[in-house]
Amino acid sequence: MANLTIPISQNSILIVDDNPNVRRAISRSLQIENYATRQAANGEEALKMLAQYTPDMILSDINMPKMDGIEFFKAVRNNKKWGPIPFVFLTSAASPADIQKGKELGVEDYLTKPIDTDDLVGIINARLLRSSEVKMSHINQAYLETVTALANAIESRDKYTGGHVDRVTTYSLWLAQELLWPPEHTRLLEFGARLHDIGKVIVPDRILNKPGKFTPQEWELMRKHPAAGVKMLQGVSHLQDILPYIYHHHERWDGSGYPKGLKGKEISIGGRMLAIADVYDALTTARPYHPARPREEVIQFLRLQAGRHFDPDLVPAFIKAITKHPPLI
Numbered sequence: 001m002a003n004l005t006i007p008i009s010q011n012s013i014l015i016v017d018d019n020p021n022v023r024r025a026i027s028r029s030l031q032i033e034n035y036a037t038r039q040a041a042n043g044e045e046a047l048k049m050l051a052q053y054t055p056d057m058i059l060s061d062i063n064m065p066k067m068d069g070i071e072f073f074k075a076v077r078n079n080k081k082w083g084p085i086p087f088v089f090l091t092s093a094a095s096p097a098d099i100q101k102g103k104e105l106g107v108e109d110y111l112t113k114p115i116d117t118d119d120l121v122g123i124i125n126a127r128l129l130r131s132s133e134v135k136m137s138h139i140n141q142a143y144l145e146t147v148t149a150l151a152n153a154i155e156s157r158d159k160y161t162g163g164h165v166d167r168v169t170t171y172s173l174w175l176a177q178e179l180l181w182p183p184e185h186t187r188l189l190e191f192g193a194r195l196h197d198i199g200k201v202i203v204p205d206r207i208l209n210k211p212g213k214f215t216p217q218e219w220e221l222m223r224k225h226p227a228a229g230v231k232m233l234q235g236v237s238h239l240q241d242i243l244p245y246i247y248h249h250h251e252r253w254d255g256s257g258y259p260k261g262l263k264g265k266e267i268s269i270g271g272r273m274l275a276i277a278d279v280y281d282a283l284t285t286a287r288p289y290h291p292a293r294p295r296e297e298v299i300q301f302l303r304l305q306a307g308r309h310f311d312p313d314l315v316p317a318f319i320k321a322i323t324k325h326p327p328l329i
């Protein structure tokens with residue numbers, strides 16, 4: 001029995017050329033490479049097809065009747081939905097003027113007819129890879145924007161700590177850079193930094209904005225914010241790896257922190273990094289209970305607390321990182 005299932009991973013290519021022999025030959029080569037193909041004889045026909053389906057890539061001839069490749073390309077790029085589809089021109093060797101015209105419009109790739117199958121597959125694979133990377137980075141950007149909106153909503157309630165989350169994030173990223181962290185880990189740390197105090201949602205405004213000292217009960221509630229943050233985010237699949245960062249940002253290297261009193265490397269690396277960034281920002285900015293302290297004085301404090309409050313290996317790296325940049329405040 002014939003297998004009618006189309007593999008989900010199969011990419012679809014739209015081939016636009018007025019010569020049916022060219023279309024068929026390209027289509028055959030691509031089907032052998034497991035691409036699904038559709039064919040159109042000119043730009044007008046192709047636009048009609050695009051209204052019905054979205055290919056992963058378009059290969060288009062330039063000289064065609066009714067609507068030529070250049071006009072077709074402009075129509076595709078002017079449409080928001082089709083704009084990101086990779087577009088490759090098929091051209092004959094004798095048409096440098098067409099290539100120039102296309103280049104001015106931003107076309108990056110050309111294949112010269114007769115098409116070499118290896119070139120064709122090579123270009124298609126490279127363009128599809130790039131296109132999936134761009135899609136991925138848009139998704140990541142969307143995640144980050146959502147997370148930032150959430151973090152800002154919490155911070156906006158706290159009238160004393162304006163910009164704290166942004167600065168803690170920047171300090172953490174500088175430290176990650178100093179430690180030569182790879183981009184994917186750095187990205188996770190950025191999420192952790194933005195969300196580290198998200199659990200403060202459980203603390204009422206009157207406590208959050210209290211100018212004086214907390215009562216023991218208020219203090220007890222404040223100390224629950226790391227666990228509350230983890231509880232809020234535990235259902236979010238792409239944030240699983242940073243939950244320990246949030247949970248541990250008030251732990252101390254010597255075991256005197258909260259909520260668990262973890263010691264040394266029992267504390268996640270992100271938690272240890274956020275702890276330094278968080279305290280550094282708290283001390284260098286004015287709070288109701290203390291004025292802003294000069295950077296040099298806070299750096300001395302960090303040195304003094306290496307091996308007590310903070311990871312002794314991270315403190316020198318943090319100091320090196322922040323002194324490479326101009327102060328944020």
Ligand SMILES: [Fe+2]
Nearest residue numbers: 196197249250
């Ligand atoms: Fe906190």
